[in-house]
Amino acid sequence: MKCLPVARLLLAAAAPIRAALSWRNVNIGGGGGFVGGIVFHPTAKGVAYARTDIGGLYRLNADDSWTAVTDSLATNEKWGSWGVDAVAIDAQDSTKVYAALGMYTNDWDPNHGVIARSSDKGATWSTTELPFKVGGNMPGRGMGERLAVDPKNSKIIYFGARSGNGLWKSVDGGVTFAKVSSFTNTGPYIVTPGDSYNGDKQGLSFITFDSTSAVANGATSRIFVGTADNVTASVYVSTDAGSSWTAVPGQPKSYFPHNDGTGPYDGTMGGIYRYDMTNGTWKNITPASGSDLYFGFGGLGVDMVKPGTLVAATLNSWWPDAQLFRSTDSGTTWSKIWEWGNYPAQNWYYGLRTENAPWVDAGFISQDSKRLGWMIEALEIDPLDSNHWLYATGLTVFGGHDLTSWDTVHNVSLSILAKGIEEMAVQGLASPPGGSELLAAVGDDSGFTFKSSSDLGTPPKSPWMTPMWTTSTDVDYAGNKPASIVRIGNSAGSQQVAVSADGGVSWNINYAAGTTQYGGTVAYSADADTILWSSSNAGVLRSQQQSTFSAVASLPSSAVIAANKRNNTVFYASAGAAFYRSTNTASSFTAITGALAGATSVRDIAAHPQVAGEVWVSTSSGLFRSTDYGATFSSAGVGKISDTQQISFGLGSGSTWNLYAFGTGAGGAKLYASADNGATWADVQGSQGFGSIAACRVVGSGNVAGQIYVGTNGRGVFYAKGVVSGGGSATTTLVTSTTAKATTTTTTTMTTTTSAVVTTSMPATTVKTTTTSSSAAATGTGTAQHWSQCGGVGWQGSTACVVPYECKSQNDYYAQCL
Template sequence: MRSRVPVATLFSLGLSLLAAAASAATPAPTISTQSYTWKNVKIGGGGGFTPGIIFNPSQKGLAYLRTDIGGVYKLNADDSWTPLVDFADSDHWDYWGSDAIATDPVDPQRFYVAAGMYTNSWDPNNGTILISTNQGKTFTESPLPFKVGGNMPGRGVGERLAVDPHSNNILLFGARSGHGLWKSTNFGATWTKVASFPDPGTYAPDPTDSSGINSDKTGLTFVTFDSTSGSSGQATPRIFVGVASVGSPNIFRSDDAGATWNAIQGMNSSWIAHKGVLSPKEGALYLSTSDGVGPNDGSIGALYKYDIASGTVTDISPVSGSDLIFGFGGLAVDVQRPGTVMVAALNSWWPDGQVWRTTDGGGSWSPLWAWEAYPVLNKYYAYSDALAPWIGNDYTDPAIVQQIGWWMEALVIDPFDSDHWLYGTGETVYGGHDLLNWDTVHNVTLKSLADGIEEDAVLGLISPPAGPSLLSAVGDNGGFVHFDLTKAPTAAARFSPLWSTNSDLDFAGNIPSTIVRIGNSNGEFALSTDAGNTWSQNIGGTSNANSGKIALSANGTNILWSSGNAGVLLSQSGGAFARVASLPAGAAIAADRRNDSVFYAATGSKFLVSSDGGKTFVAAAGALGASTAPVKLAVHPKTSGDVWVSTDKGLFHTTNAGASFAAVPGITQAWAIALGAPESTNSYPAVFAAADVAAGSGGGVGYYRSDNAGETWVRVNDAAHGFGSVSSNVLTADPRVYGRVYIGTNGRGIFYGDKS
């Protein structure tokens, strides 16, 4: 479903000599701080891939969850989740990528995260093991000498990180990129390579991929300590490790705490083990395999049962032959009920995902649904999307409604409660509390249980002066009208027609109920005249433009589209979109909020103005200093010609439509910019900026507010709220609530902040 990359890496923070001289001549502003309360705008359905969920085997109710780009979470007693790495800022945005997690079975206070986003050039940072001794309240950092790939192919395998159940100072981590197996003997503080491990993994999904995403070797897939071997206080002797290699045995066993290793024979070596889950009372290791590393590949595989004492392997796959059109991913055992095992189809797309359950160690299986006769499915579950009403009926094929999910790599049964189960999909988390009914009446209650998980990647936000408080354009899940920030949207509040990804939206300054939005595929353009309740698609007739940014004139007459693939386009009075010859592709654009004929644009150091509804643009006399990459234009809601421009060389302000610009002192680089409600009726609008403020003024990269048009600033974010990659985030401010700002992130959904 998703393979997202940051919108951009951070721009160079260096200043040209000219800009430096100007900065030196003008004193930097003094930055004060102001306490803000930050909350998520509740979307509630998760919003993205959940590749891993783990329960602690020693403390009841203790569970953790990892996402691919939205950090890690801890389970609460009411089934909701609490985020744990919101401190990740622009220097540590890669901490929102988590390739593995581990919970300590001896000391449940200890929790570990293998953090890092990509192993290619998109992420310049090596990986980090985040170490917590208080169940994720705080972390210390242990750097690794290689990269970690939380959003890379194969991110659903695992867990790659494990704590020794008999000597919990020992951890093992299976690395990517040919780096092999690594060991810590001091609770993760330092790491050394296990030289004896024989195979670092040779499989790459596509060795010819020049981006480095699919051409990187997936490496090791899981590490499982056998808790039934050895004794407390000594290193566990028996360890199992899976490897992404094809053509030779790829599951290894050690019986001497990792000093030597032997390959397990008897499985199809063309398939890669995603999971290796121990069933202690059976003395068995269950292995789910696929012919790809996932999450979006794999057309065949098997489920194996390995008898540890005899060394025999048995294929216990729940389906075979023509019914086997997918690999296997998620795998769980009920440690209280030996022989009870569940396995999920990794990427069954039609008619739905699938989960099977056995209570006799794989001798017989029962599914979550079965065909009666097309198109009728016998669903052995009741479905509840009460916590995320928009999520239920997304994909239909005649009479079939898909509900169970896809990319099903995370699947767990609570070790203290056989009725409690959870699984992750490419979009959300499902599960329930009546799992044992599966074995009796063969019907369970399947619930959306992602409350508190906000993993959406947000590409656009608007807060109109009338109507709903907020509208959002998001990746993979379309977009929403947010009538209540504290409640998950209803199905009716989700944009329709539904496009997988909406890339931007805008409202008409004089008629804020008129709104436009654009999507990431050709021809995805829609207009609403009732504040997003209903939409008319493709007004203007374009079929060859997609993505980018959109601007709607003050009365809704004209639409300017800086597209991602077809340059800058204009539609006037509902007419067809045509190329604007006077603007280069990629220009930053905005509409005047009062004058229907006026648009603004910026490219390089130039600021351009159109007074004929966007047909032609003329460079203004004022310039944007030494800027090479303007990012965002924010226009005064009531005064024509008053415009702010954020750029790679600072923040600039004009009050005369670009005839002259003032560079805001001390701001060396600015990304997002927004104007919100003023402090008082006659005050200037509150200005919010995601910016880098010069050293020595109490600044740095952060989020700031000015109530006096940039003369002084207060910092509104804090150490607990870093918001990830500043260059990937979008910003809007509330025109009706003084001090309120919205931050749309690349992986943690939407935050809103209010003065405390």
């Protein structure tokens, strides 16, 4: 039986309960992910929407920026609503917009898809649940808009489903839908049968109305539907307002709509064909042939003001770059946006500006031949402005306002026009007290550093580079040396550990890592001499003083890990429901039997940034708290918050610390905050959607009181600032110790370098700790060391601090040498 510790616990001063916080995006800028479709309103100038695969729907603003409009729909229960498989607008009412929402059609997403409808440009929404799933992040998501509103009858809406579910129709403006039994081709193409992701039928790919056709029974008579079928037919037409359907004769059956693959990753050959609806004939107008045709085609934009003018883009021309073609004679002749000069030089018929997201140039454009992008499937010319065009890539949105200059001087101005689109999947966050304000590890784009809170509104000049990995999976800092940072990458084949000594501004490869280990999470010791790495493929690894990473045999693979932020020797870990602790800089770990009673799995571990002995654990049963380095735990927030996910400390009022936790509380499954060690919890999320809370990352600011960051799986990083509530009068509490059984040999060896003096009686065989400095004893003589207590109500110890530190009050009950 273990003994309880003697510990001084710091509680935040009480504050009134406040409303949920007001959230906004950290401005990483530039988009950061794949935009599958862009739709302009045909008659209302400036009305347009961009849909993303995991980041929701965005509305275009007059200044070329974008506003996210589907955040409120992406709740924990409906997290798939950030996947947008199609968007449609009402040609007769520019305030109305519709979206098909749902992220996956496989088991990853448990929810059916919905058709969302808005009559105020996305400010508010109503939804209709479909009897099947929708796949905004599934293969084939960029082939076209599979949702469309009849331009002659706003009550009629068609939706082309995936997974063999066919064509669906609404006759009441999207309130209800019914299957169209007369349309029988369900789009049976499967990329890889049996594969968990690529193994589903891709279904119907687009629906478009011929607005010039006659009206039949109050509806547009001619309708085209595309299918993922390159064997039977990929394009069907109805000339009787959807009563019957036939395959368009003469179509090129070797292709899906726009490619020999369905995109956005595949497609190595393609063509462009023009269909004459009057004569019922097809003409091949592909702008390349022979050895020059080594790619498929993606985006295709038509100028509605100048008939016969169009722009087309390659889908995935991986070398040397994407190509864009323009024709002003219906595809009879084409011109390119770049051509070979004196090889390998290229003649660029465009200028490219990246001031809206300078990191795109620093990390991608200047580092690669692919300046114009890849995965280009959305390309549109403003139907009311021949000079305005937009096209999207797997990284960002490009566009400009002088497109017709292509026809005269053959030189256009391209800019990154994705301001406001924040589509990154955040893998890890950190906010070191006394260090950089925010470190964000992200998928696809490496990661970013924001040195101060004032930088949060300015896009970074550079991503994390040297090394730059596709994805950084985690980041951590050294508690006693906040400028020392470590991050982990997910690109096998090279060392996937990097360190920084300047707060994440510059980086160096840590050559102690091998070239086959990758991914996972990382913990940095307080003095930055030991890295503990729970890798994705090689178990838990350890390196000290840049020695070669070696396996930590005492921990299971994929263990959750954390470092004590003040005591350099202490690390924590958990696997399943077991809690482990190391007091020898992660050389070995010992399981603490029965530490987390009732828990079946551990989700996260958070060590207090300043109190060395305090550690919190998030579990399936809720939160557990220890004030003795994990030797014993008590349940926290019982009856108030349960089934918790990621947790974090953050600087609170008066230099106290708040605790933030994703979990289930009075307001449902969302983000809560406590300023009184879990006695009371406030809903700080409100109506802001963060998607699945299990996929979110949270960190409280270590430098700005009340500021908090949430990393999402698709909408980048949000932040907010406000006072966190406390329950009743909060005072410093002294927890008295119990006596160990006489049969247990004990030793008092756990001393700290922090503000709380934690003296613990524990079995001598369990604790072996070396400390860098000890807290001052509670005597009236001597000098208190750095981080030690030096004052407060009832304090009898030294009030003088060693040079150059000063005794600074934290609250009425505690002063500290800082």
